Amino acid sequence: MFSFKNLSVLAAVAGVAFALPTPAEDSALVERQWRGHGHWQRPDNVVWVTVTATADDASIPTATAAAVPVSTPASVSVPAAAPATPTADTSGATGYFAIVSKWRAAGGLPAFTQDSTLEANALKTATDSGGALKHELNPGTFAQVLAPGTDDDNSFLSSYVGGWLCEIPTLPGLNGICATLGQGWTHSDTGHADILTSTSYTKIGCANADGIWACDLS
Numbered sequence: 001m002f003s004f005k006n007l008s009v010l011a012a013v014a015g016v017a018f019a020l021p022t023p024a025e026d027s028a029l030v031e032r033q034w035r036g037h038g039h040w041q042r043p044d045n046v047v048w049v050t051v052t053a054t055a056d057d058a059s060i061p062t063a064t065a066a067a068v069p070v071s072t073p074a075s076v077s078v079p080a081a082a083p084a085t086p087t088a089d090t091s092g093a094t095g096y097f098a099i100v101s102k103w104r105a106a107g108g109l110p111a112f113t114q115d116s117t118l119e120a121n122a123l124k125t126a127t128d129s130g131g132a133l134k135h136e137l138n139p140g141t142f143a144q145v146l147a148p149g150t151d152d153d154n155s156f157l158s159s160y161v162g163g164w165l166c167e168i169p170t171l172p173g174l175n176g177i178c179a180t181l182g183q184g185w186t187h188s189d190t191g192h193a194d195i196l197t198s199t200s201y202t203k204i205g206c207a208n209a210d211g212i213w214a215c216d217l218s
Contacts, residue, residue, distance in 0.1 A: 010135040010144045096156045096206045103161060106173030109197060118205025118216040125216070133212065141216040143201060145192045150209040157181070159213045164192035171197060173203035 092102045097114045104111055121138040125146070128136060133146045147163045149155035162181035166172060167190045169178035195201070201217040208214075 008139065075208055078094040095153065096160075097204075099153065099157050099160055099205060100206070103165060103173065107197060108172055108189060110199060110202070112204040112217075113202060115203040115205045117218070118203055118218060119207055120205070121218045122205050122214040123207035123209055126207055126212040126214040129212050129214075131210040131212060138216075140218055142214065143195045145195060145215050147192075147213045149208065149213045156206070156208070156213060160196075160215075164196055167191070167193040168197075 045064075068143055093114070117140045121136075121141045122144070124138060125134070125136040125144065128134065129146070133148075135144055135146065137144060145164055147159040149159045158181060161174075161177065162183070163185045164184065165174060166178035166182035167187045169176075169182065171193065196215075197218060203218045204215055206213065206215040
């Protein structure tokens with residue numbers, strides 16, 4: 001008999017997001033998206049929650065939109081061939097990042113870059129959560145996934161693959177592993193898997209505190 005474990009996910013769009021102080025979430029999965037005008041939208045049932053913020057309210061963090069690189073105009077002469085786009089070296093990865101890197105590669109996805117700012121944001125969220133699934137979007141974070149778990153590699157593997165990726169058990173690279181790793185997890189939506197397999201995010205940082213795994217992405 002497996003006890004079912006809950007998950008939680010939060011993604012920011014349009015470049016700016018406010019952290020929403022919420023109680024512990026008892027549902028299997030909650031996904032909120034910033035739509036502007038001071039509202040959070042809960043997409044499944046279109047429930048709106050008003051968020052009031054003032055310019056001097058330092059308790060509400062903001063995420064800054066990433067700058068879009070400017071392409072070199074075709075008319076500009078380039079004297080030498082441009083160097084190949086650098087890729088993250090994950091060969092010596094350890095801990096949670098080794099697990100992330102393994103399953104990104106298994107899915108044929110570009111490697112994430114391990115980011116210390118996102119790790120600090122994830123740790124703050126997990127610490128502030130008090131053992132519950134409570135989201136924070138701190139500066140630099142554009143998406144976040146949460147799951148219960150202990151601070152060890154086996155627990156992270158269970159959360160990352162069984163809890164998050166196995167929301168879509170047909171993903172490339174999973175190859176039936178969800179029949180075992182997915183046991184005990186509730187999967188009512190695909191929000192976590194969508195975020196973790198998106199090519200829109202290139203950096204990740206994860207941390208554990210008070211029995212909560214948090215991964216922040218940008």
